[in-house]
Amino acid sequence: MSKFDHIRPYYDTEVNAALHEFAHDPMMKAIMNFTFPGMEDQEWVDRLKRTHSIRDFQINFIYPALNMVLEKSSQGLTTSGFDKLDGHTAYLFISNHRDIILDTSLLNYSLYNHNMMMTTSAIGDNLVKKPFLMAMSRLTRNFIVQRGLPARELLLSSKLLSEYINNSLFHENRSVWMAQREGRTKDGNDATHKGVLKMLGMARGDMSEMEYFKKMKIVPVSISYEYDPTDALKMPELLARSRAEKYVKEKNEDFINVLTGIMGQKKRIHFHTGDVLQDEIDEIIEQHASPNKQIQALCDAIDASIISNYKLWPTNYIAHDLLHESDQFADNYTADEKKEFVERMTKGIKVDNPEIVRNFLSMYANPVINKMAPLVHKE
Template sequence: MVSDTDLFKDIRPYRDDEVAGAIERLIADDEFIGAIAHYRFACLSRLGGGLVKRLIRLYLGWRWRHVTSVHQVQLEVAKFMEKMISSTTAGVTYSGLEHLQPGTGYLFISNHRDIALDPAFVNWGLYTHDMDTVRIAIGDNLLRKPCSTELMKLNKSFIVKRSAKGPREMMKAFGELSAYLRHSLDDGHSIWIAQKEGRAKDGDDKTDPAILKMFYMEGKRQKIPFSDYIRSLNLVPVSISYEYDPGDVAKARELHAKETVGRYEKSEFEDIQSIVQGITGQKGRVHVAFGRPLGGDFDNADELAQALDREIHANYHLFPSNLLAAGQTAEVDSGTRQAFERHMNLVPTELRERVLAMYARPVLNKG
């Protein structure tokens, strides 16, 4: 007999009994070890790449020798997060966690600014408040390398098959995903998913109703009315705000290319580079606002999308960078103004207006 878990084997995260094997494969993966050597020990790698890789393998084998469960992986990720927060932020704050009950499965739907850090900061808030971390929705466009798949599935990520082609294949993929969300929530596992495919490169956080229609596919199959099914998902809007976005110039460059030459050609591993840039770049302060679980009656996905947008915009924490970009200088002291000017001076001249508009947009959305 096939277990419920194996019904979703294609897309689900790793289970405890799969962790040790995945770690072994990672340590044996030359591209994974090479990436660590490149980003962490670039100078040493140039002098003796082979030796550095052997030492990294030995260290990881020792460091992860007792990691045999998903929970232990999360503890390793927590150590990394603590260091990253200390070295690349001016502090991370949270609001709204008091609305959540430990042991309950929530469907967190958030604005999307950073590929890896958005769910990571959500998880940090839950972890530091003694709640279980989330299962993370991640597009298969980020899983072009075997080591990427191992890392993501070890970190409780499940796969959204964006590469599905043709209506029938897409319907099957989204139906499976919808059923997996229901299965996870019923088992008390919370989910993180972005409000739309891709990051909001212009700073305008908008929910795609197609995501919400996917949520409902399992409810529709069970012939449950839209409003009743949505209430059963414990849908929680989340607003994530960064004082400074490490990817602001890259996002502006993409938008500039699309407007000036009509297209933007993404390099093969640009998404991975964006992840590294987000993790290592300076972010200033970060705030994550958890809204209340969404109640009310919604007749369709468009109505629900509008309600989510209102909550995400209302709860978005405005930093001085947002206010200054929107021309609201009166509330900002001169030191903070100078820091923002220094940041903007690093932005290429032809991209400054776009970057300013990106930071200003949440102010306009708040109204």
């Protein structure tokens, strides 16, 4: 047995057996009927049972499913920066995190469209409690991040994750995707958590952290949705946070967020892959002797790339102007776009609660604010 067995995706030799096991699961039927609406069930079942690799499952089933998601819930996906990547090189993609499933799915969709290798991707164990969801995550090359562990177990889990990522990048030559922090960004402030980088550095061996990060070929990814399909669903947590209250999730909250994220309206979507952080790391090594300051400087470099390459949509400018009761960015949207945004907000949240309205608008406005004056981290 491999030490990664409880967190790794399926090996290709395990794919066919898993598909046989779950081919008749009601959730598989729902996904396939959505993806292939004119196809008889037996046909897609037979196709599943003839599938023997993750790549074939992704290309023949997940890719068409994502095409349908984009067709039904968006006005299209655009990309930039991918042409600067090398198709034979493994990268560590670190991105802001807006949607539980689609962020990594659409990154892989975009990589495939650019003839690049698809990634292995981190997913929280809170999202794969049901056997079918665990199987689907392993069939789409996700590895499991264990949440809510006691300190000692968390340390051991972090070391194992670091080793798994090291193995993927340097032994399998497989790119890796991770979010810049645990969980999705709820308030539109995209900031990299030092704990993520410290975890990544655990498997560096005798190398210094910065040299190891340079070897990992870190590529910041900026993910921009014109509409966040789960915007209204994020309000209770933001409200609790603004009141310094502990937020407790509802029983099926994660699952509802997954479904809403996939099928909720997103309008336009843009993915940008930044430059590999190489010169930036050299500068960090020159400017900072303290390992802690080096880690923070690398967080800042990732943040600067994500924020500067974030595509601002009319919704971001509208929210900024509504939040500040101004028309500062009125040239960036039309009256109809503003009306549509206000109608969406009015239908989605309690607009008679100023605190909720402020949280909702801030979530869309913060990328504008951060782009004008990028986040400054303090020691």
